[in-house]
Amino acid sequence: xxxxxxxxxxxxxxxxxxxxxxxxxxxxxxxxxxxxxxxxxxxxxxxxxxxxxxxxxxxxxxxxxxxxxxxxxxxxxxxxxxxxxxxxxxxxxxxxxxxxxxxxxxxxxxxxxxxxxxxxxxxxxxxxxxxxxxxxxxxxxxxxxxxxxxxxxxxxxxxxxxxxxxxxxxxxxxxxxxxxxxxxxxxxxxxxxxxxxxxxxxxxxxxxxxxxxxxxxxxxxxxxxxxxxxxxxxxxxxxxxxxxxxxxxxxxxxxxxxxxxxxxxxxxxxxxxxxxxxxxxxxxxxxxxxxxxxxxxxxxxxxxxxxxxxxxxxxxxxxxxxxxxxxxxxxxxxxxxxxxxxxxxxxxxxxxxxxxxxxxxxxxxxxxxxxxxxxxxxxxxxxxxxxxxxxxxxxxxxxxxxxxxxxxxxxxxxxxxxxxxxxxxxxxxxxxxxxxxxxxxxxxxxxxxxxxxxxxxxxxxxxxxxxxxxxxxxxxxxxxxxxxxxxxxxxxxxxxxxxxxxxxxxxxxxxxxxxxxxxxxxxxxxxxxxxxxxxxxxxxx
Ligand SMILES: CCCCCCCCCCCCC/C=C/[C@@H](O)[C@H](CO)NC(=O)CCCCCCCCCCCCCCC
Ligand SMILES: Nc1ncnc2c1ncn2[C@@H]1O[C@H](COP(=O)(O)OP(=O)(O)OP(=O)(O)O)[C@@H](O)[C@H]1O
Ligand SMILES: [Ca+2]
Numbered sequence: 001x002x003x004x005x006x007x008x009x010x011x012x013x014x015x016x017x018x019x020x021x022x023x024x025x026x027x028x029x030x031x032x033x034x035x036x037x038x039x040x041x042x043x044x045x046x047x048x049x050x051x052x053x054x055x056x057x058x059x060x061x062x063x064x065x066x067x068x069x070x071x072x073x074x075x076x077x078x079x080x081x082x083x084x085x086x087x088x089x090x091x092x093x094x095x096x097x098x099x100x101x102x103x104x105x106x107x108x109x110x111x112x113x114x115x116x117x118x119x120x121x122x123x124x125x126x127x128x129x130x131x132x133x134x135x136x137x138x139x140x141x142x143x144x145x146x147x148x149x150x151x152x153x154x155x156x157x158x159x160x161x162x163x164x165x166x167x168x169x170x171x172x173x174x175x176x177x178x179x180x181x182x183x184x185x186x187x188x189x190x191x192x193x194x195x196x197x198x199x200x201x202x203x204x205x206x207x208x209x210x211x212x213x214x215x216x217x218x219x220x221x222x223x224x225x226x227x228x229x230x231x232x233x234x235x236x237x238x239x240x241x242x243x244x245x246x247x248x249x250x251x252x253x254x255x256x257x258x259x260x261x262x263x264x265x266x267x268x269x270x271x272x273x274x275x276x277x278x279x280x281x282x283x284x285x286x287x288x289x290x291x292x293x294x295x296x297x298x299x300x301x302x303x304x305x306x307x308x309x310x311x312x313x314x315x316x317x318x319x320x321x322x323x324x325x326x327x328x329x330x331x332x333x334x335x336x337x338x339x340x341x342x343x344x345x346x347x348x349x350x351x352x353x354x355x356x357x358x359x360x361x362x363x364x365x366x367x368x369x370x371x372x373x374x375x376x377x378x379x380x381x382x383x384x385x386x387x388x389x390x391x392x393x394x395x396x397x398x399x400x401x402x403x404x405x406x407x408x409x410x411x412x413x414x415x416x417x418x419x420x421x422x423x424x425x426x427x428x429x430x431x432x433x434x435x436x437x438x439x440x441x442x443x444x445x446x447x448x449x450x451x452x453x454x455x456x457x458x459x460x461x462x463x464x465x466x467x468x469x470x471x472x473x474x475x476x477x478x479x480x481x482x483x484x485x486x487x488x489x490x491x492x493x494x495x496x497x498x499x500x501x502x503x504x505x506x507x508x509x510x511x512x513x514x515x516x517x518x519x520x521x522x523x524x525x526x527x528x529x530x531x532x533x534x535x536x537x538x539x540x541x
Pocket of ligand 1: 237240293294308309316497499
C-alpha cells in the first residue's frame with residue numbers, strides 16, 4: 001500500500017544499528033510500511049513487521065546486562081529505542097514482542113523514533129479512547145483479573161486511554177450505553193462472554209436506532225448501521241463470537257486486534273414476535289437441543305462453563321423433538337452456499353460481493369418492499385434442533401463451528417434443520433460438529449442459506465394462541481398418551497446468543513453488516529493444530 005509521507009521524509013530509512021551485542025542492518029520502508037531487520041544471532045533470521053502491526057515505539061535505556069557486555073560502551077553513551085510489535089504464532093494467536101536497537105549517534109536514534117512514531121500517527125483507524133465494560137461474573141469469574149493483568153498494560157503501552165465500568169448487574173452495560181456520551185469514544189470493549197457482548201451490541205444498536213428515530217419494533221424497518229466498533233476480550237464460557245471472528249479465544253490476541261484498529265463487519269439478525277422486537281442475534285439462534293441446554297444450564301450457573309456439558313448430556317439423553325413450521329426466504333444475493341469447502345477468511349470476497357449486491361438491490365427497490373414478494377419455502381416437521389447461525393459459530397468446543405462455511409458479513413444466515421432421528425444418529429451428527437467430518441451429510445439434516453425466516457410451533461398453531469400463554473406451561477411436560485415417544489407437549493425455548501427468548505413463534509431477518517468489531521476475520525495460511533479432539537470418537541461409532 002502506497003502511503004502519503006510527510007514532505008521531506010525519505011521513502012526508506014536504512015541504518016546499521018546495534019541489536020544486542022552486534023550490529024544489524026535495519027530498514028524502514030516508509031512507503032510500503034514495513035520494518036525489517038536481520039537478527040545477528042538466531043541464525044541470521046530475517047524479521048519483517050508491517051508498521052500497521054507495530055504497537056508502540058519508545059525511547060529506551062539499555063539494561064545493565066546490555067550495557068556491560070557491549071563493546072560500544074567504551075566508545076560513548078549509547079542511545080536506544082524499543083519497538084513493540086505483533087508476533088503471530090500458531091492457531092491465530094498473537095503475542096506482543098519487543099526489540100531494542102541502539103546507536104551512538106543521538107540524531108540517528110531520534111530520526112528512527114520520530115519516523116516510526118509518525119508512521120503510527122498516520123494510522124487513523126487506531127482507537128485512542130475506549131469505553132470498557134467488565135463483567136466480573138462471566139465464565140470462570142476472571143474478567144477483572146484478565147483485563148487488569150493482560151489487557152490494560154497493552155492499552156497503556158499503545159497510549160490508549162480508557163474509561164472502565166465494572167458491571168454491577170445484568171443490563172448495566174446496555175442501559176449505560178443509552179446514556180453515555182458515545183461520541184467521546186473510538187470504540188467499546190466488553191470483557192466477558194457472548195452474553196456480555198450481546199448486551200453491549202444491544203446497547204449500541206439500540207442507541208443508534210433511537211438517535212435516528214427508527215422503531216425497533218417494526219420488523220421491516222431498515223436499521224441504521226452502527227459504526228462504533230466493539231472489541232471483545234474473551235472471559236466467558238463459550239466465547240463463540242470472539243473465536244469465530246479472530247480464530248482463538250485469547251485476551252492478549254484480542255487486545256492486539258483492538259490496538260492495531262482492525263475492523264470486521266458483522267451480520268446481525270433481528271428477532272420479532274407479533275410486531276414486537278425481542279432481540280438481536282449474531283451467533284446462534286437455536287430451538288430444541290441448544291434451547292433446552294440453555295434453559296437447563298441457567299439453573300446451574302454456579303458450575304461455570306461446565307454447566308453446558310452437564311446440561312448438554314442431560315438434554316441429549318432426554319432426546320426431545322418438537323413439531324413446527326419453518327418458512328424462509330433463500331439468500332439469492334450471495335455467491336456462497338452452506339456446503340462450500342472454503343470458509344470465510346480475512347478480506348472475504350463473498351462478503352464484499354454480497355454487500356454490493358444488497359446495496360444495489362436496495363437502491364433499485366427504493367421504498368417499495370419487493371422482498372415480501374420473493375419466494376418463501378415452507379417446511380413442516382418434527383425437529384430435534386433448529387439452528388440459525390449468522391457466522392460459523394466456531395468455539396473451542398467446536399473448532400470449525402456449527403456451519404463451517406457460514407460468512408461473517410454476507411447478509412445471510414445458515415438454517416440447519418435436524419429432524420427427528422435416533423439418539424445414535426443424533427450423536428453422530430453432534431460429534432461431527434467437533435471434528436473435520438461433514439455434519440450435514442445425513443439424511444435427517446438439511447441446511448439452507450437464508451435472509452429471513454419464521455417459525456411457529458405446532459403447539460401454538462393448534463392453540464391459535466399467544467405463545468406467552470404456552471410458555472407458562474411447565475417445561476418438560478410429556479405426551480401422556482405415549483410416555484416413551486419423546487414428543488413434547490410443551491414448546492422448547494429459543495437460545496438467542498446464549499439468552500432465552502420468551503416466545504417460540506419468531507420472525508427473523510438478517511441485516512447485512514449492521515455492526516463492526518475490532519477484528520479482521522480468520523487469517524489464511526496459519527498452521528492450525530489438529531485440535532479436533534473428538535475425531536477418534538467418531539471412528540468408534
Ligand atoms: C460427544 C460430544 C458431542 C459434543 C457436541 C458439541 C457441539 C458444540 C457446539 C457448540 C456450539 C456453540 C454455539 C454458540 C452458542 C453461543 O451463542 C451461546 C452463548 O455463549 N452458547 C451456548 O448456547 C452454549 C452451547 C453449549 C453447547 C454444549 C453442548 C454439549 C453437548 C454435550 C452432548 C453430550 C452427548 C454425550 C453422549 C454420550
Ligand atoms: N455484574 C453482573 N452481575 C450479574 N450478571 C451480569 C453482570 N454483568 C453482566 N451480567 C450478565 O451476565 C451474563 C453472562 O455473562 P457472560 O456472557 O460474560 O458470561 P458467560 O455466560 O459465562 O459466557 P458465554 O456467554 O460465552 O457462554 C450476560 O448476559 C450479562 O448480561
Ligand atoms: Ca452471515
